[in-house]
Amino acid sequence: MFLVIRVRGTTGVNRDIADTLKMLRLHRINHAVLVEDNPNYKGMLQKAKDYITWGEVNNETLSEIISKRGEFIGGIRVTDEILAELTENSGYSSVEELANSLINGNVKAIDIDMKPVFRLHPPRKGYEGIRLSINEGGSLGYRGKLINDLASKMT
Helix, strand or coil: EEEEEEECCCCCCCHHHHHHHHHHCCCCCCCCEEECHHHHHHHHHHHHHCCEEEEEHHHHHHHHHHHHEECCCEEECCCCCHHHHCCCCCCCHHHHHHHHHHCCCCHHHHHHCCCCCECCCCCCCCCCCCCCCCHHHCCCEHHHHHHHHHHHHHH
16 A cells, blocks of 8 residues: 655646546645555556655554544544444444554545545655655655655654
8 A cells, every 4th residue: 555645736737647646636735645556556656756755654654644634524533432433334443443454455545434635734844855756865756665754744
C-alpha cells in the first residue's frame, strides 16, 4: 500500500497529468491518498512523478494519520469510540486495527464511509525542494520507507 502526497500545485500542468492527478483524487497541495500496489496505479504514479511523492506506508504512521486527520463522510473525526460505534458490523474497535486492515487491502476507506483523502499540514521545516526528485535532494518521486518520516512531519 502506497501513501501518495501531492507536493506541487496546478500552474502549468499538462492536461494528461492533471487528469491523472484528478483520478488519484489529489486535487490540492498537501493532500494524501492511499493507493494499492498494482501496475495500473504504478503507471499513474510514474506519469505524475513530477508533482507527487509516494512510498510504502507502515502501520503506525497510517494509524497516526487516520487518528489525527481522518474523517468520516459528514465531517466526523475518526476516533476509537466513533469507529466502534459507526462500524459495528465490520468489527473495528481501534484505529490501529483499521490501519492494519487498510494496509493489508482487506477493506477500503470508502467501504466504511471514511473519506479517502487526508488533508495534511505542510511539513515542519518545509520541503527539501519541490522541483527536484528525491535522488537529487528534492521532494518529488518515489521515497520508499522515507514517506513515513515526511507523513509524520505533516500530521
